[in-house]
Amino acid sequence: MPQNPEAVSMSGITAVRGEAVTFTADPFLHPEEECVRHYDDALIVISDGKIMDVSEYADIAPKYPGLSVVDRYEDALIVPGFVDCHAHYVQTSIVGSYGDTLLAWLNRYTFPEETRFSSPEYASLIAGRFLDRILLRGTTTANLFATTYAPSVDAIFEAARERGMRVISGKVLQDRNVPEALRDPSAEESVELSEELLLKWHGRGRQLYAVIPRFAPTSTPRQLELAGELYRKYKDAGVYMHSHLDEAEKEIRWVAELYPDCASYTDVYRRYGLTGERAVFAHCCVVRPEEWQTLHDSGCGVAHCPSSNLFLGGGQFKFWEAKDPERPVLTGMGTDIGGGTNFSVFGELSEAYKVGMIKAQPLSIIRSLYLATLGGAETLRLSDRTGRIEKGYDADLAVLDFKCNDFVEWRMQQCSNVWERLFALQTLHPSRAVAATYAAGRKYTREAHK
Ligand code: GUN
Ligand code: ZN
Numbered sequence: 001m002p003q004n005p006e007a008v009s010m011s012g013i014t015a016v017r018g019e020a021v022t023f024t025a026d027p028f029l030h031p032e033e034e035c036v037r038h039y040d041d042a043l044i045v046i047s048d049g050k051i052m053d054v055s056e057y058a059d060i061a062p063k064y065p066g067l068s069v070v071d072r073y074e075d076a077l078i079v080p081g082f083v084d085c086h087a088h089y090v091q092t093s094i095v096g097s098y099g100d101t102l103l104a105w106l107n108r109y110t111f112p113e114e115t116r117f118s119s120p121e122y123a124s125l126i127a128g129r130f131l132d133r134i135l136l137r138g139t140t141t142a143n144l145f146a147t148t149y150a151p152s153v154d155a156i157f158e159a160a161r162e163r164g165m166r167v168i169s170g171k172v173l174q175d176r177n178v179p180e181a182l183r184d185p186s187a188e189e190s191v192e193l194s195e196e197l198l199l200k201w202h203g204r205g206r207q208l209y210a211v212i213p214r215f216a217p218t219s220t221p222r223q224l225e226l227a228g229e230l231y232r233k234y235k236d237a238g239v240y241m242h243s244h245l246d247e248a249e250k251e252i253r254w255v256a257e258l259y260p261d262c263a264s265y266t267d268v269y270r271r272y273g274l275t276g277e278r279a280v281f282a283h284c285c286v287v288r289p290e291e292w293q294t295l296h297d298s299g300c301g302v303a304h305c306p307s308s309n310l311f312l313g314g315g316q317f318k319f320w321e322a323k324d325p326e327r328p329v330l331t332g333m334g335t336d337i338g339g340g341t342n343f344s345v346f347g348e349l350s351e352a353y354k355v356g357m358i359k360a361q362p363l364s365i366i367r368s369l370y371l372a373t374l375g376g377a378e379t380l381r382l383s384d385r386t387g388r389i390e391k392g393y394d395a396d397l398a399v400l401d402f403k404c405n406d407f408v409e410w411r412m413q414q415c416s417n418v419w420e421r422l423f424a425l426q427t428l429h430p431s432r433a434v435a436a437t438y439a440a441g442r443k444y445t446r447e448a449h450k
Contacts, residue, residue, distance in 0.1 A: 010066040016044045016397060016438065017057055018073035019418065022080055022389035023374040028323040032366045038418065042078065043070075046395040049164070049440035054389055071443070075403045075412070076435055077422060079369065080387050081140025081396030082345035083376025084335050086242070086282035086303035088145040089130040089156055089169075090114050090123075091338030102248045102312045105339070114147040115181040123155035130337070131159050131167075135444045137344035138398030138434040141166040141376070141386055143242060143280060143303075143334075145212060148172055148182045148190075153197050157207045164442040166206040166394075168240055168380065171197050173211070173227055174218040187223035191230050198230070202239055206440065210240035210280075215247075216255045216268045228273030240278045240380075243269065245302075246291070247283035248314025266291035275300050278381050282334055283308075284322065285315030296327040301379030303334030304371065306351035307342045319352065319371075320361045332376030345372045346400075347429040365423040394440050400425060401435035 020042035027035040043060055045053040045067070053060055061067075094113045099105030117123045134142060142160075146152040146169050153171050160167035171194045175184040184190035194211060202209035211231040213219045219227070231241045246252060246265050255265045262268045266287070269275050275298040282303045284295075295302065304317045322329045333348045334340070342348050349368045356363040377387025386396045402421055403409035408430055415421040425433060437444045 010064065010068065013045060013047045013052070013064070013067065014069040014071070014441065015046060015064070015067055016071045016073070016078060016399075018042065018076050018078050018399070020044065020078035020389055021369070021418065023370050024388070026375070026378070027364075027366050027370050029325055029328060032364060035370070036366055042389070044078065044389060044395070044397070046438070046441045049395055051389065051391055051393050051395050053391055071436070073399050073435065075401070075409070077400045077402065077418065078389070079398050079400060080373040080389055081398050081437060081439065082138045082372050083332055083380065083387060084134060084139045084142040084345050085280060085301065085332035085376050085379050086143055086305055086334030087337045087340065089127055089337070090117050090145065090147045090152060092126050092130045095338040096341060097338070099312050099339070102251060102314050102339075105312060110338070111179050111182055115179065117147045117152035118149045120151040120155060123152045124159060127155040127159035131163055131165060133343045134335075135163060135165065135437050135439065136434060136446055137346065138400075138437050139345055140396035140398070140437060140439045141380065141382065143168040143210070143240070143380060145172055145214075145242070146170065148174060148184060150193060150197060153201070157201045157204070160207060161205050164206070164439045166208070166382075166386065168208040168210050168242070170194060170210040170212045170242070173213045173223055175220050175223045177218045184223070187220055187226050190223060191226040195230055198234060198239060202234070202237065208238060208240065210242040212242045213274065215244040215251070216265065217251065217258055221259070221272070224268070224272035224274065231276075231279070232273050235276060235278065238278070240280060241274050241276070242280050243274065243282070245269070245281035245284050246286050247309075248312070249286060251314070252286060264288055264291050266294050270294055270298070280379060282336060283314070283317065285309055285317050287321065292321060292324070292329060293327055295329045299330070301330040301332065303332055303336075303379070304352060305334040305336035305340055306348055306355045308336035308339035310351060310355070311341050312339050316355050316358070318359070318361075319356065319363065330379040331371060332379035333372050344429060344433070346426060346433060348372075349426050350429050353427070365419050365426065368426065369422065395438050396440065397438040398434050399436040400433055404430050404432040404435070
C-alpha cells in the first residue's frame with residue numbers, strides 16, 4: 001500500500017501558498033461575512049492553467065507530497081486576479097492630457113492619437129506596453145476598446161495571447177462625428193469588418209469578441225441598427241456589446257438632439273437591440289431611475305470608472321444606486337485608460353471609496369474587493385471561470401504585497417486584521433502593491449519585467 005492513497009501525480013503541477021481571500025457571493029446583496037472565504041495559509045494547486053485544489057495548507061498538503069514548485073508568500077494576500085471592465089488600450093500614450101470637458105478632450109487628444117493605430121507596428125508596440133502594465137498591477141481579465149482599424153484589433157488579441165491573458169475587444173464602430181481618418185466609410189462595411197474580426201478572434205484561446213459602437217453620438221442610426229443585429233446574431237455564442245453611457249450632461253443633451261424619438265440615452269441602445277446579457281456600459285454617471293430599471297431587466301453590466309469620472313469631471317457613478325437590492329445592476333470596475341489616470345484596478349478602488357464618501361456612502365473593503373474581482377467577472381458573465389479562487393477556476397491570481405516599501409511595512413504593523421491591512425493598502429495603493437500576478441497559471445513579477 002502506498003503511504004498516501006490519495007497522493008496525486010506531480011508532473012506539471014505547481015502551487016501558490018499564503019494568506020488568501022476570495023468571494024462566494026455578492027456582498028451588496030447578502031451579509032458581507034457570508035460572501036467571503038478567508039484562508040490563513042492557503043495552498044492553491046495549479047495544473048494546466050486551472051486551480052485543481054485549494055484549501056488550508058495543513059489540510060491538503062499531505063495529498064501532494066512531491067510538490068516541488070510552491071511559490072510561498074508571507075506578509076502578502078492572494079486575491080483573485082483583477083477584472084478591468086472598461087479601458088482603451090489605444091489611449092495609453094495620452095493618459096494625463098489636460099481635459100476641460102469630455103468632448104473637448106476627445107477632439108483634442110483622443111481622436112488624433114487613435115488615428116496612429118492604422119499602423120500594425122504602432123498598434124502592437126502599445127498593446128504590449130499596455131498589457132504589461134496592467135498585468136503587473138494584478139489584472140488578468142480586461143474588456144478593452146481598440147479603435148476603427150483592423151490592425152488595432154489584431155494587435156491587442158495577439159499581445160494578450162502571447163501573455164496568457166483574457167481580453168475582450170473588437171473593432172470600434174464610428175461612422176460620424178469623428179475625424180475623417182477614424183470614420184468608418186459606411187455602416188455596412190464597418191459591421192462587415194467587425195464580423196470578419198469576430199470570426200477570426202472570438203473563442204480563440206482566451207480571447208473574446210465585442211461589438212463596439214463607441215457611443216451613440218458617433219454612430220448613425222443605421223450603424224447602431226446593424227451593430228445590434230451583429231450582437232444579437234452572436235450573443236448566444238458569448239459575444240459582447242461594449243459602449244459608453246450617461247457619462248456627462250453635455251453628452252446626454254447631445255444624444256437627446258441626435259435621437260429625439262428615444263426616451264433616454266439607455267433607450268437609444270435598447271431600441272437598436274444593444275442591451276442584454278454581455279452588454280457592458282462604461283460610466284453611467286447621470287442615470288434616470290427608468291434607465292437603471294432597463295439595465296437591470298435586460299441583464300446589462302456597468303463599469304464604474306472613478307478616476308476617469310473625476311478627471312474628466314462629467315459626473316460621478318453612484319454605486320449605491322447601481323446596486324440597489326430592489327433592481328441590482330451587474331457592476332465592476334474600469335480604469336478607463338486614458339480618461340482614467342490609473343492602470344491599476346486596485347488603485348481605482350481608492351478613488352471609488354472617496355467618490356462614495358462625498359455622498360456619505362462609504363464603500364466597505366469587502367464590497368470594494370468584490371467589485372474588482374468577482375463583481376467584474378459577473379459583469380462580464382465570466383464568473384463560472386474567473387474572479388474566484390476556487391477548484392476548477394482559471395488560475396488568475398494577484399498577490400498583494402504588505403511590505404512593498406518601508407512605510408507600507410510599518411503601516412501594516414498598526415493594523416489588527418486582514419481587512420484593515422487591505423483597506424490601508426488600497427488607500428495608499430503604492431505602485432508596487434502587487435508582488436506577482438498569475439494569468440491562467442503563468443507567473444508575472446515586477447522583478448522579471450524591469
Ligand atoms: N465617450 C466616447 N468615447 C470616449 C472615450 O474615449 N473616453 C471616455 N471617457 N468617454 C468616451
Ligand atoms: Zn471609455
